[in-house]
Amino acid sequence: MRAAATPQRTPHATLGHAILWSFVGLVCIFLVLPSLIVIPMSFNEDNLMRFPPKGFSFIWYETYFQRENWRSATINSFVIAVLATLLSTVIGTLAAYGLVRGRIIFRNVYIFIMLMPMIVPPIVAAVSMYGVFAPLNLVGTIWGMAIAHAVLALPFVIINVAAVLQRMDWRAEQAARSLGASAIRAFMLVTLPLIRPGIIAGAIFAFITSFDEVVVALFISGSNAVTLPVQMWSGLLFEINPVVASASTLLIVLSAVLLGATALLRKRSGA
Amino acid sequence: MxxxxxxxxxxxxxxxxxxxxxxxxxxxxxxxxxxxxxxxxxxxxxxxxxxxxxxxxxxxxxxxxxxxxxxxxxxxxxxxxxxxxxxxxxxxxxxxxxxxxxxxxxxxxxxxxxxxxxxxxxxxxxxxxxxxxxxxxxxxxxxxxxxxxxxxxxxxxxxxxxxxxxxxxxxxxxxxxxxxxxxxxxxxxxxxxxxxxxxxxxxxxxxxxxxxxxxxxxxxxxxxxxxxxxxxxxxxxxADFLGESNFLDGVLSESTGGTSTVRLAGGKTIGAQACNLPVGSPVQAMVRPESIHLTTAETAGPVNSLAAVIEESEYLGQSIRYLAAVGELRLTLREPRRDGQRRYAPGDAVTLSWPHRATVVFPRGGG
Structure with missing residues (x-):
């Protein structure tokens, strides 16, 4: 009985492994390596983005932390990402709860609308958001950026939270009700702790979505809410020095840490 | 509290x-x-x-x-x-x-x-x-x-x-x-x-x-x-949901104060519990397998008794289950196992008997 569970090394399986590993290799070479090339470039000694780098120094990291425009862009990015994460996580969690739990007509229509930001090309979203935000004086404000990014991040929160909600045993919430908990207390004390892994995963995705986003930010950030990706974009356009590479390296490290945290979380909650 | x-x-x-x-x-x-x-x-x-x-x-x-x-x-x-x-x-x-x-x-x-x-x-x-x-x-x-x-x-x-x-x-x-x-x-x-x-x-x-x-x-x-x-x-x-039961198709031929009589498909009649159906209506008579005895048992009150042939016998530990044929009808019955008890084999001719009050009548067809 046990033997059936262990995979057997048939010629078929060996071929499968070979194909899998060559595919993974190709993805690494064509997708991952080019992004990682900025890491050695960021330690360049001279003021040109070049590969292989010439010498080794931290000078561009120093520049990054000293220059006012890079510093404020980094701070803006963090503030906007945190606000967008809060907004999208709260709204997305409630929306997912309603979509999974509620007895609503046109459920699929709602799901489609909520997931739209993921499907619509970023440039289309950016142009249309500009059209709405400009008359409301939201362009060039931290809150305008936070709202725009919250919209973009919403689908990731909904998908993550809806996934755990669907697996959750609703009887636990019913049990809480029968034991004397009001609807709100049952949600706060029982449902919320049980779906927490999905909420945290959704929040991390929301944070990364906002922190990495450039297209919508180019339209909405104006000159007062410049984010790190926007600063990098103008850095590439106007001052081609390796400070962009340093910023990219820091972004890669941050994203890797956050995604690693999500993976750990998934593993711990057994999902 | x-x-x-x-x-x-x-x-x-x-x-x-x-x-x-x-x-x-x-x-x-x-x-x-x-x-x-x-x-x-x-x-x-x-x-x-x-x-x-x-x-x-x-x-x-x-x-x-x-x-x-x-x-x-x-x-x-x-x-x-x-x-x-x-x-x-x-x-x-x-x-x-x-x-x-x-x-x-x-x-x-x-x-x-x-x-x-x-x-x-x-x-x-x-x-x-x-x-x-x-x-x-x-x-x-x-x-x-x-x-x-x-x-x-x-x-x-x-x-x-x-x-x-x-x-x-x-x-x-x-x-x-x-x-x-x-x-x-x-x-x-x-x-x-x-x-x-x-x-x-x-x-x-x-x-x-x-x-x-x-x-x-x-x-x-x-x-x-x-x-x-x-x-x-x-x-x-x-009757069907709770426990095992035999259903015998027939027609209600008599219904007096305390009992009723059912004429089975083969022409034989059996006594049953009282029911409030009109005489002549198609009915099912139900009897539990453990109510049926293989030899004429000493039971109080009137008893149904039918000649049958054993078709199958199964040893279940606590009891023995037989399938018996009465003409076209098939009945399952269950006898508790006792030491030194006779075990019947397929083909043996036997007499099935059970008390009238162990028989319940239900209307047949329609519901």
Whole structure:
């Protein structure tokens, strides 16, 4: 009985492994390596983005932390990402709860609308958001950026939270009700702790979505809410020095840490 | 809320209770009264409406029509958390992120009791289900039987007047299930609880219940004590669902005060319990396999007796099951195994006999 569970090394399986590993290799070479090339470039000694780098120094990291425009862009990015994460996580969690739990007509229509930001090309979203935000004086404000990014991040929160909600045993919430908990207390004390892994995963995705986003930010950030990706974009356009590479390296490290945290979380909650 | 001694169980009244799902009538016009301290089991196959009925009492399903009263007071307007009923779910529905004590203490916390009081009552409830000292355990460290006990303690700790149980033993193996049945019965008796219990397991229903309500396609077919529903089933469905039964097609040929007579397909007649059908109507006569004896037994009162031939015999340990042919008819019968008893073989000619009162008549065709 046990033997059936262990995979057997048939010629078929060996071929499968070979194909899998060559595919993974190709993805690494064509997708991952080019992004990682900025890491050695960021330690360049001279003021040109070049590969292989010439010498080794931290000078561009120093520049990054000293220059006012890079510093404020980094701070803006963090503030906007945190606000967008809060907004999208709260709204997305409630929306997912309603979509999974509620007895609503046109459920699929709602799901489609909520997931739209993921499907619509970023440039289309950016142009249309500009059209709405400009008359409301939201362009060039931290809150305008936070709202725009919250919209973009919403689908990731909904998908993550809806996934755990669907697996959750609703009887636990019913049990809480029968034991004397009001609807709100049952949600706060029982449902919320049980779906927490999905909420945290959704929040991390929301944070990364906002922190990495450039297209919508180019339209909405104006000159007062410049984010790190926007600063990098103008850095590439106007001052081609390796400070962009340093910023990219820091972004890669941050994203890797956050995604690693999500993976750990998934593993711990057994999902 | 006395700390020891009996809680007085509540009276539960279901009046004309119905629930529709679109065109489907899950529960149709159910009338039941459960007396204080009574153990009532709603027994039925899946889809019979038994769980829907229980969930209407608990407040998770809104009735389309009808009334639910506890101690004479309507609870229909109240949400589940204001009904003060203990509910034990099939999957236990414990809170995996809380330890045993926090699970059991949850209803007391919802009632804003002081901490010391919660602790004391939680320990008392864990004592009732024999889980003293398990308070700090995590839920996933417990066995299925222990989880079941925690669920029971949590539903009892706030001394609800009524305990609702939805197939609570379904996930346990046979040994553990039998043990828990005794536990549940002991707790129910010692606390004087009113219990409404839902199961599809007829044996469990017979063991636990003061009365059994048999439900089929949303209707209550019969409500009565275990021996009443088993020995005097009200409908052919009840007879068929509870235990084994032989159905013999025939025509009602005579119906007098205390008895009735059925002419079977082969022309033979048998005596049966009284029924209120018109003479000449097509009927089914039902007799339990264990009521039939292979030799003329000394039974009081009139006895049916038919010549038969054994077709099959099966040794079941406690009993021996035979399949016997009476002309075109086939009857299953069951004899308790006794030492030195004669074992019949296929082809043996025998006489089947059973008392008239062990035969129940149902209308045939149409329903």
């Amino acid at each position: 006395t700390r020891s001694g009996k809680t007085i169980g509540g009276r539960v009244e279901l009046i004309g209770l119905s629930r529709d799902y679109g065109d489907v009538q899950a529960v149709r016009n159910v009338d039941v009264t459960v007396a204080p301290g009574e153990f009532l089991t709603i027994l039925g196959a899946s889809g019979s409406g038994k769980t829907t009925t229980l969930m209407m009492i608990a407040g998770f399903v809104t009735p389309s029509e009808g009334e639910i009263r506890i101690n004479g007071e309507s609870i229909l307007g109240r949400p589940p958390d204001k009904r003060n009923l203990g509910v034990v779910f099939q999957s236990y529905a414990l809170f995996p992120h809380m330890n045993v004590a926090d699970n059991v203490g949850f209803p007391l916390r919802m009632r804003n009791l002081p901490k010391a009081e919660i602790k004391a009552q939680t320990e008392e409830a864990l004592g009732i289900v024999h889980l003293e000292g398990y308070g700090t355990r995590r839920i996933d460290e417990l066995s299925g039987g222990q989880q079941q006990r925690v669920a029971l303690a949590r539903a009892l700790v706030f001394r609800p007047p009524v305990l609702l149980m939805d197939e609570p033993l379904g996930a346990l193996d046979r040994k553990l299930r039998e043990q828990m049945q005794l536990e549940i019965k002991r707790i129910q008796r010692s606390l004087g609880l009113t219990v409404v219990y839902v199961t599809h397991d007829q044996e469990e229903a017979l063991i636990l219940s003061d009365r059994i309500a048999i439900m089929h396609e949303g209707r209550m077919h019969q409500i009565g004590s275990p021996d009443a529903v088993y020995e005097r089933p009200a409908t052919a469905y009840v």
